[in-house]
Amino acid sequence: MENEITVSKAELITEVQKMLAQKAMFGTATCLDLDERFEIIYHFELEQGLKMRHIRVSLAKDDTLPSISNIYMCAALIENEMQEMFDIKISGIALDFKRGMLLAKESPKTPLMKGKE
Amino acid sequence: MARTVIPFGPQHPVFPEPIQLKLECEDERIVGVVPVIGYISRGIEKAAELNPFRNNIFLCERVCGICSFMHALCYCQGIEDMMKVEVPSRARFLRVFWAELSRMHSHLLWLGLLADSFGFESLFMQVWRAREIILDISEMTSGHRIIQSTNVIGGVRRDIDEEMAQKVEEMLAQFKELADRSILPTILNDPTIKERTVGKGILTKEQAELLAAVGPTLRGSGVASDMRMTEYAAYKEIGFEPIVETAGDSYARTLVRVKEIYQSLDIILKALSMMPEGDIAVRVTGRPEGEVVSRVEQPRGELIYYVKGNGTANLERLKIGTPTFANIPSLLVMLPGCELADVPVITLSIDPCIACCER
């Protein structure tokens, strides 16, 4: 994808703060399960949606990701979703549904992980 | 009266779909709100990994029945982008035709529901009667009233011939006459509608940008952002200007949508007259490989598809970012401080589509 940067977990927050300074709007975030690690892509929109910028973070499966919901409040929902659909740990979500936003108690746990079908 | 928590939903006549808003009330004033979603989450993203990539079109169409064409369009554009397929220009114009048709029917549907939410029964009936004309066009050109199912990877499935185009123009003229006579004047002039919508649920420009609102919710707050400006399909040839209102209240969002109905009407007529001759689809062989982000403007706002293919018949990952999911945070800003009676109006003013939201 064009206009894409890869950052480490530690750089994520500063990079997202830079996006806020450029008045970028948060689009959405995607989580990928690459068997041995997770990859999270944050999609931002610049110039009122005409341009996109993607920030890619790679994360070990047992690692914890810092939440960006303290910078972009609206990211809280998608972070909750990632947390539910994948077995990923995100710390400090502004509005934490504790893995009960989309899935019920009886639903299959972390359904989007590989090897769950 | 003490502080009470009113469970608004999941089964509630104002919303045709299940969403629950836990409203914390002091008398009839809302002081806090917690949205409870997930009642109709199905897990479509997982199913999309299990189906062959061509079959996913039918699944994507059923993410949401109201904007089903847009979902299929977004998915097909993503796959075409990934496989470097050049779509014939007639197909691109036909896509614009159906896309704007479904935008019209979606906005009319919403307008009816809004009228119903503040108890204006006769406006609800008038709007839905006008909407039937649009649905008739949809049925005539695609074979189904709601789920058009005309997209395939590499083009469209059906063509519109000269005779049919003429009939469509006649029906649109009939629609315009009905809308001019009974819908537009009511919305522009009726004092009770203004009483219920003006100044209700204000979302400022700064809030809208920070909370990443999309679509008419964003444009009603004065931000000229519309994915059609990225000139996908045939919007480049047809030309496009976004509609913006600056007040940021429920009435502004209503006006944006009403004006968009008329704008879509013009775009449809333009698309019909400018449509070039030629094929409507190209044959696509091979399997998708790579990553791509595809965006279209749904009636409710920006729709983002992230598609990752791995060279097999199945996709590695399909991520659907829907407009209602993006608009829910702005609801949390709009609702506190309003009266209970305004909750349905404000909630509907973002045009919630829960089926999209929870997938």
Add this chain to the structure above:
Amino acid sequence: MNWIARSRAKSPWLLHYDCGSCNGCDIEILACLTPLYDIERFGIVNMGNPKHADILLVTGPANHPNYRVLKNLYEQMPEPKVVVVVGSCGCTGGVFHNCPNILGGIDKVIPVDVYVPGCAAKPEAIIDGVVLALEKLKNGK
């Protein structure tokens, strides 16, 4: 008794619940209320309150998060009552059959009397399904 049977057939009140459908059938049910189809001709009113309803119209497949809501609604309705399922996915699971959060057809949760297939079911089909349900309502089950 004849009077009662007649009145039951002439005054069915609906309750509509979306159980996870794509919205297509839901908006077609709403379209039934509007001038072109106008089901109020048959005395049918969309009530939105389980305690007042006679016919439960369910769209969409049953899924984990809301099958309990559906059961509750069904139990809150006073007898005699009938259940009409609208849409292919509500009948069997349909296009959503391999989604992880789905249980399957509505009949896995509550007893169903009438199935209306179609994706999305057309208003004519929905009205037809409701009329079939009336026969059942008349006899008081």
Add this chain to the structure above:
Amino acid sequence: MAIIFIAAIVVTPFIGGLLRGIDRKLTAHMQGRIGPPIQQPFYDIIKLFSKSQIITTRSPLLLVYGYLLFIVAAVVLFALKQDLLMLILVLGVADVLLVMGSFSTRSPYSQIGSNRELLQMFSYEPILILASIAIYMETGSFLISRIQQPLLPTLWPVYLALLIALIILMRKSPFDISASEHAHQEIVRGIFTEYSGLYLGLIELAHWYELVLVLAVISLLWTAGVWPGILLALFSWFIVLIIDNINARLTWSWMIRTSWVAGIGLSILNIIGLRLFGG
């Protein structure tokens, strides 16, 4: 006297039901639909009576009987041409019973509904009382039997105020606040949410009595002969239907403002006018 008594109890619901049926038919036609048959309300009520009963708490059900009883009492008072003030009082008591019934259920919808019903009472009761005072000033008595002359020429502001009260009592837009006819509002069916089957039927029956009664009170404004009064009442009823169809529902604060400023204002002006110029 016994004949009038029985006739009032038996015939009134028929008129009320018929009016409701015509109401639904006319409303449908105004919305471009065909609408249900005119006898539809009777089908509805027979069906409701034959439904099985789901009883959650007993006290509201007793209060429903009380509500119906007091409204019937008010109708009988009218039929026997008794005291107008007494009639309004009995009507008020009936409504209070309904509100108490809904308050005693646990559903937040019906509690907010009853809150709003109380607000509605505060809106229309003063209008009714002031109207009866105005009638008293014209005829010198609160007794209905003493009204002989057409009152409309001098009491037209009171008539306008009564129209506002009629909209509130018929639960039509813009004042369908405690419970709308169609359950498409924020508190579902509001005050009626928790009632089902037989009890919902009884409430509906009480409404029919109430509708006829209020129309009858309006018809008092022209009692020269039978027909002018009835025509006046039907005319007002038709006006309410039209208002219902060209308005959205408004909020309770707006209702209080309108009914107090316009309704009570008109009535008081009328009374002052009578004191100064006529009487």
